[in-house]
Amino acid sequence: MNELVKRSVSEHSAALQSGVYSAKELTKAYLDAIDETDGTIGAYISLYPEEALAAAAAVDEKRAKGESLSPLAGIPAGIKDNICTRGMRTTCASKMLENYVPPYDADVIERLKQSDYILLGKLNMDEFAMGSSCENSALKLTRNPADTSRVPGGSSGGSAAAVAAYEAAYTLGSDTGGSIRQPASFCGVVGMKPTYGSVSRYGLVAFASSLDQIGPLTRTVQDNALVLNAICGHDKRDATSLARQHADFTARIGQEVKGLRIGMPKEFFGDGISAEVKTAVENAAKLYEKMGAAIEEVSMPSIPHALSAYYIISSAEASSNLARFDGIRYGYRAKEFDGITDLYLKSRSEGFGAEVKRRIMLGTFALSSGYYDAYYKKAQQVRSLVTADFNRVFETCDVILSPVAPTPAYKLGEKSADPLEMYMGDAYSVPVNIAGVPALSLPCGKTEAGLPVGCQLIGKVFSEPLLYQVGAALESARKERM
Amino acid sequence: MQYYKGYEMVIGLEVHVELNTETKIFCSCPTTFGAAPNTHVCPVCMGLPGTLPVLNQKVVEYAVKAGLATNCEIARYSKEDRKNYFYPDLPKAYQISQYDLPLCEHGWLEIETENGAKKIGITRIHIEEDAGKLVHDDEHGTMIDCNRCGVPLIEIVSEPDIRSAEEAEGYMRKLRATILYTGVSDCKMNEGSMRCDVNLSVRKVGETTFGTRTEMKNLNSFRFVVKAIEYEYKRQVDALEKGEKIVQETRRFDPDTGKTYTMRTKEDANDYRYFPDPDLPPIILTDEQIEAFRAEIPELPDTRKAKYVKTYGLAAYDSEVITADRAMADWFEAVAAETAYPKIAANMLISDLMRLIESESFDCPISPQSMAKLCDLFGHEVINSSTAKKLLSRMWKDGIDPEETVKAENLAQINDDAVIEEAVRAAAEANPKSVADYKKGKTAAAKAIVGQVMKALGGRANPVKLSEITEKVLSEE
Numbered sequence: 026m027n028e029l030v031k032r033s034v035s036e037h038s039a040a041l042q043s044g045v046y047s048a049k050e051l052t053k054a055y056l057d058a059i060d061e062t063d064g065t066i067g068a069y070i071s072l073y074p075e076e077a078l079a080a081a082a083a084v085d086e087k088r089a090k091g092e093s094l095s096p097l098a099g100i101p102a103g104i105k106d107n108i109c110t111r112g113m114r115t116t117c118a119s120k121m122l123e124n125y126v127p128p129y130d131a132d133v134i135e136r137l138k139q140s141d142y143i144l145l146g147k148l149n150m151d152e153f154a155m156g157s158s159c160e161n162s163a164l165k166l167t168r169n170p171a172d173t174s175r176v177p178g179g180s181s182g183g184s185a186a187a188v189a190a191y192e193a194a195y196t197l198g199s200d201t202g203g204s205i206r207q208p209a210s211f212c213g214v215v216g217m218k219p220t221y222g223s224v225s226r227y228g229l230v231a232f233a234s235s236l237d238q239i240g241p242l243t244r245t246v247q248d249n250a251l252v253l254n255a256i257c258g259h260d261k262r263d264a265t266s267l268a269r270q271h272a273d274f275t276a277r278i279g280q281e282v283k284g285l286r287i288g289m290p291k292e293f294f295g296d297g298i299s300a301e302v303k304t305a306v307e308n309a310a311k312l313y314e315k316m317g318a319a320i321e322e323v324s325m326p327s328i329p330h331a332l333s334a335y336y337i338i339s340s341a342e343a344s345s346n347l348a349r350f351d352g353i354r355y356g357y358r359a360k361e362f363d364g365i366t367d368l369y370l371k372s373r374s375e376g377f378g379a380e381v382k383r384r385i386m387l388g389t390f391a392l393s394s395g396y397y398d399a400y401y402k403k404a405q406q407v408r409s410l411v412t413a414d415f416n417r418v419f420e421t422c423d424v425i426l427s428p429v430a431p432t433p434a435y436k437l438g439e440k441s442a443d444p445l446e447m448y449m450g451d452a453y454s455v456p457v458n459i460a461g462v463p464a465l466s467l468p469c470g471k472t473e474a475g476l477p478v479g480c481q482l483i484g485k486v487f488s489e490p491l492l493y494q495v496g497a498a499l500e501s502a503r504k505e506r507m
Numbered sequence: 508m509q510y511y512k513g514y515e516m517v518i519g520l521e522v523h524v525e526l527n528t529e530t531k532i533f534c535s536c537p538t539t540f541g542a543a544p545n546t547h548v549c550p551v552c553m554g555l556p557g558t559l560p561v562l563n564q565k566v567v568e569y570a571v572k573a574g575l576a577t578n579c580e581i582a583r584y585s586k587e588d589r590k591n592y593f594y595p596d597l598p599k600a601y602q603i604s605q606y607d608l609p610l611c612e613h614g615w616l617e618i619e620t621e622n623g624a625k626k627i628g629i630t631r632i633h634i635e636e637d638a639g640k641l642v643h644d645d646e647h648g649t650m651i652d653c654n655r656c657g658v659p660l661i662e663i664v665s666e667p668d669i670r671s672a673e674e675a676e677g678y679m680r681k682l683r684a685t686i687l688y689t690g691v692s693d694c695k696m697n698e699g700s701m702r703c704d705v706n707l708s709v710r711k712v713g714e715t716t717f718g719t720r721t722e723m724k725n726l727n728s729f730r731f732v733v734k735a736i737e738y739e740y741k742r743q744v745d746a747l748e749k750g751e752k753i754v755q756e757t758r759r760f761d762p763d764t765g766k767t768y769t770m771r772t773k774e775d776a777n778d779y780r781y782f783p784d785p786d787l788p789p790i791i792l793t794d795e796q797i798e799a800f801r802a803e804i805p806e807l808p809d810t811r812k813a814k815y816v817k818t819y820g821l822a823a824y825d826s827e828v829i830t831a832d833r834a835m836a837d838w839f840e841a842v843a844a845e846t847a848y849p850k851i852a853a854n855m856l857i858s859d860l861m862r863l864i865e866s867e868s869f870d871c872p873i874s875p876q877s878m879a880k881l882c883d884l885f886g887h888e889v890i891n892s893s894t895a896k897k898l899l900s901r902m903w904k905d906g907i908d909p910e911e912t913v914k915a916e917n918l919a920q921i922n923d924d925a926v927i928e929e930a931v932r933a934a935a936e937a938n939p940k941s942v943a944d945y946k947k948g949k950t951a952a953a954k955a956i957v958g959q960v961m962k963a964l965g966g967r968a969n970p971v972k973l974s975e976i977t978e979k980v981l982s983e984e
Contacts, residue, residue: 109557122556129550131557230556235785262551264561264787342785345589348600349554353651369593392591392780401782 026061027054030191034248037194038096041088048081048088048099051194052143055101059145059192067167068177068187070106070116072146077101084141095140097255102137103193105184106147107154108239109228110134113144117230118162119152121350121357121376131228132263133197133239133256140255145193148183152378153347154204154232156180157430157450160441161380168437171213171477175434178208184242185212195243195252199229201236202335203429203454206466209242210479211434213468215249215496216242220486221461222267224253225260231346233339234265236458246467246497250274253489269487277494283317285495288422292328293453298431305470305478306428312502313426313495320426323418327410328456334407335455336448337391337400344388350376383444412460415485424495425483428453429466433476457483465492467500514709514744517717518669518736519630522682524661524692525637525700526569531657532636533560533603538659540698544642544652552657554598559786562587566659567610567790569691570634571800573661574611576689576807577629577682581797585610586789587634590779595651596639604662605633606781610790616685617809618677619827627678628666635660661692667706667717672736676729679703684808684831693868702727705735708753709743718743719753723760723767735760739767811836819849828857834869841875848886852878859896863903873902881909889913891920891970893961922969924976927960930968931980934959945981953977 029051032040040046056074063069084099104110107117109127111134116122130138137144151161159167159182167182169175170190177186181198185208188196198205200218209216217240224239231237241252253274260266289310294303310320352358352372359371377385391400418425430450440447457464462483469480480499484492531538534551551558571581588606614629637658642650663682669675683694683701694701708720723739726732738760743753757776758767808830815826830836839856843849855878864870881902885895890913898909898918913919921927934956935942944952956977961968 107557115556117556125556127550127555127557129555129558226557227559228557231786233785262561263559265559265785341782345591345601345780345782348591348593349556349598351593351595351600353595354553354598355555365595389780392782394778394780397780397782 026058026191029054030058030194033245034097034100034194034243034251035245037100038251041099042094048084048143049078051099052077052081052101052145055145055191055193058190062190063192065168065173066170066186066190066192067165068148068183068190068192069103069146070118070149070164070183071114073113073144077143077145080141080143084143087141095255096251097137098141099143100194101143101145103145103148103184103187103196104134105150105181105196105198107150107199107230107232108133108197109230110144110147113147115147115230116164117153118150118164119377119381120163122230123164123357125356127228129228132225132260134228136256136258142255148181148187148196150183151180151204152381153230153343154180154199154201154237155343155380155384157203157207157447158435158441159183159208160437161378163378166437169212169434171211171475172434174436175476176211176437178211178430178434180204180208181216181242182208185209185214185216188212188214188242188244195241195248197239197252197256198242199232199237199239200458201232201238201339202451202458205240205242206454206457206464206479206481207430207450209466210429210468211477213477213479214242214244215246215468216240216466217249217253217489217492218457218464218466219253219257219489220267220463221458222265223257223269223271223463223487223489225258225263225266227260227262227266231342233342234346235342236335236339238458246465246493246500247275247278249465250278250489250493272490274489274493277490278497280494281316282313282495282498285318285423286421287313287318287320287495288323288418288425289320290323290325290328290418290425290427292325293427295329297449297452298428299433301472302428302430302432302478305472306426306480309469309480309499310426312499316498316502321422323422323425325411325414325418325456327407327414330407331411331456331459332448332452334404334411335451335459336387337404338408338459340384340388341391341401341404342388344385344392347377347381347385352376380444408459411456415456415460415462415483419485423484424488424492427481427483429479429481430454433472433478453481457481462486463489463492465496467496469499469503510712511741511744512748513712514740514747515670515712516736516740517667517708517710517720518675519667519706520665520669520675520678521704521706522663522665522679523702523704524573524663524686524694526566526659526661527692527700528563528565528569528659530563530565532563532566532634532659533657536657540700542654544650544654547654548656552598553653554656560603560784562787562790563659566634567792568800569659570610570632570661571792571797572689572691572804573663573686574614574632575797575801576685576804577611577614577616577632577663579611579614579629579632581792582608582610582612582790583792583794584608584789587784587787588781589784590781592777592779594638595649596641596656598639598653598656602636602638603784603787604635609633616678616681618674618681619824620674620677624823625674627668627674630664630666632661632663635662672733672740675705675736676733679729679732680831681808681827684833688807688833689804696727696729699727703732705732705739707736707739707743709740709747718747719755721753721755721767722757724757724770726760731760731762734762734765735767738765742767808836815853819843819853821850821853825853825857828861829853832869835871838869838871838875842878842882845876845879846882846886848882851882851886855882855895855899859899860903863900872906873899877902877908884909884913888922888969889919891967893966893970894918894920918967920969921964921967922972924972927964927968927972927976928980930960930963931956931973931977934963935980942981953981956981
């Protein structure tokens with residue numbers, strides 16, 4: 026493998042600017058890496074090598090003319106396959122959209138295009154982002170680069186695996202209940218779930234609209250902040266997008282964490298957490314203490330209820346969001362049917378996978394007349410409690426440190442037969458989406474078997490610069506120790 | 508109101524009105540009617556994966572204006588909800604509407620009935636998006652035109668205060684007039700920009716509880732509303748009289764047969780699974796915004812109506828008819844400003860001019876100035892009513908000036924008693940039989956003489972004088 030691909034986005038940016046290598050050479054290196062590795066890893070659903078090389082050549086030309094370019098110009102990326110790319114199929118890893126080609130670009134794609142990014146291809150995921158292992162993809166099996174007998178996590182499993190396997194300089198994923206942070210943790214990379222409303226959802230195929238958020242996956246904290254700089258911003262096409270000028274997300278990186286108060290809610294370290302994960306996160310806490318931060322145990326009593334509330338709210342919204350896939354205008358349509366109702370029934374029964382159907386049924390039930398108050402309304406009340414708990418903790422703490430997931434990456438097939446066990450794995454990641462706050466997932470250790478373990482830094486809304494600062498401090502402290 | 512077999516009907520109307528904003532409710536596609544299929548569409552109104560709705564603020568403004576004009580309370584906080592159901596004309600498989608927190612509530616409109624003025628309550632007005640249209644043809648089967656997807660609508664739900672087909676029509680006309688005045692919709696029933704669902708139940712006169720109701724959907728003319736109500740009223744009464752039960756159901760009115768037919772019963776009704784649309788933040792309105800909208804609403808039909816009764820001495824019913832159309836009322840007021848006889852103008856407008864107008868909206872080629880001249884000629888007894896009617900129809904067709912024509916064609920009324928009497932005597936002499944009949948007590952025979960005289964005088968005799976003089980002459984001998 027060409028060692029070039031192992032460099033960070035920041036290193037690429039500097040090297041491209043000073044002409045050490047060209048965007049074309051760099052793109053070629055990543056395409057070669059994909060050729061070499063992706064047969065085993067299976068991160069990509071679609072690849073666009075010719076388009077990527079042509080785009081890279083165009084960037085090199087611009088640079089040769091002396092045009093001033095974005096830090097991301099000429100750097101190759103992969104995009105989760107639920108983010109719409111004009112003229113390039115966007116499948117959501119579903120048979121339903123296997124051949125669907127959107128006629129427009131998502132807001133984040135428009136922004137990356139303005140930054141002269143290079144699109145290598147579209148990345149595998151759990152079908153419609155529903156899942157935590159990438160095993161719910163109807164189109165592809167993705168393996169964890171750290172141990173190919175294990176899952177990469179999900180739903181942005183392809184996005185995390187591609188970054189970990191050097192098959193892209195960075196990728197975009199989406200996070201509804203941990204879908205960026207958990208695979209980042211399983212694959213040993215950095216993933217950010219930004220504040221709800223800070224990155225436009227326009228062009229992200231909706232799973233649960235009140236929770237979905239796009240974010241970057243990278244190999245370093247600095248890279249992550251650079252990518253978020255490029256994709257964050259107000260979009261008038263998304264009514265939930267916040268009209269706000271964002272800060273430079275790299276601004277606080279390098280500042281020391283001395284004096285910061287870091288809370289560790291005991292509810293994130295309860296039953297079901299693996300000893301190795303617990304130890305790795307506690308080691309991170311010790312490093313922070315050494316750097317002069319204050320570690321405090323705090324309590325968030327609503328956290329145990331967040332998971333149930335999450336599965337009600339996200340499934341309810343999904344049942345409505347996915348209703349448009351009816352076989353009428355685009356997407357999968359059953360070959361044979363008898364009348365319109367049969368067309369709906371067969372197209373949806375055949376086009377959706379088991380997990381998607383399970384959630385549609387769960388959500389449909391929760392919204393049904395007579396059950397709404399007991400489920401959906403109650404779940405919204407829990408949502409308020411969780412938000413209140415976060416607000417209360419942030420009165421005394423600057424950030425929260427917690428595990429991302431209770432376990433490291435598990436074996437392929439290990440949990441796929443038991444949906445409830447799979448759902449339990451989301452217990453530490455979903456409260457963040459429920460409250461709409463940002464959270465950064467970054468490596469904090471390894472298990473004895475060498476599997477990556479990630480920790481999660483949660484902050485109040487718009488605290489991304491602080492999270493990057495605190496994350497970068499841990500990243501460099503760990504590097505020094507090694 | 509004549510009760511059929513001792514039953515009264517109880518009616519509530521749900522009226523959908525298309526708002527005439529330039530762009531759709533959640534995207535910037537145009538809303539114009541009649542474009543080639545699927546040319547006024549974009550990824551958003553087609554509900555393509557990943558697209559999001561953004562509320563057009565004009566829709567809120569227009570709906571609030573409709574609410575203010577119908578005496579509603581305007582919500583400072585309301586929200587949009589998803590109404591989930593599958594149908595090929597609904598690209599997202601949910602309609603964005605408003606469920607428990609509508610924009611406007613607790614309004615009313617006043618209508619004229621045979622027993623005087625009556626208030627009809629308005630439960631609520633909410634905003635929602637329209638669906639597309641299915642087009643069937645033999646060659647291609649069923650096709651979908653999405654041009655109408657996302658066209659903004661308001662749904663105006665009345666209280667069950669209506670007790671007859673006439674009241675229903677009166678309410679519809681009043682609602683249409685009121686909304687036309689605000690300018691937020693063109694309310695063209697033939698283009699579907701105003702359509703009506705009728706909820707109807709019956710009960711024995713004097714009972715206070717409601718019977719089981721049926722709903723008749725998408726009636727798109729006043730006539731159909733009346734016919735559907737008349738038929739459904741009798742059908743329900745007859746069914747009850749036969750000992751049958753009314754089934755709660757949706758029925759379709761067939762204009763060809765004039766009957767209603769079962770579409771679907773309550774059992775196969777959808778559970779719409781309403782929930783707040785997470786893509787759309789709540790709609791917050793301040794007192795200042797609402798007052799600014801109120802300030803932009805022009806004088807409404809009821810205000811004008813009261814003015815006509817008070818200032819011009821018109822009957823309440825006539826005022827209601829004239830104010831039903833803003834353009835007509837504007838025209839009438841322009842005439843009234845120039846003539847000393849506004850009541851004559853109102854009468855001619857209602858009994859003669861309205862018959863000439865064929866389109867749904869008032870479109871009159873006669874200038875108010877010209878109409879005022881005609882009213883003055885008639886009011887000052889320069890011309891008689893039959894001349895006035897003839898002139899009016901020529902003003903409509905040929906645009907003649909009434910004053911000039913009266914002069915040029917010598918149409919002025921003959922008011923000279925001597926001239927009239929001479930003509931009467933001549934006619935009496937020529938018609939001895941009529942004279943004899945009159946003397947035998949057949950007073951109607953005088954009419955024949957009057958007719959003869961009118962004919963002889965070119966229709967110009969003062970009709971009051973003519974009949975007085977005729978009676979006098981016939982009684983003499």
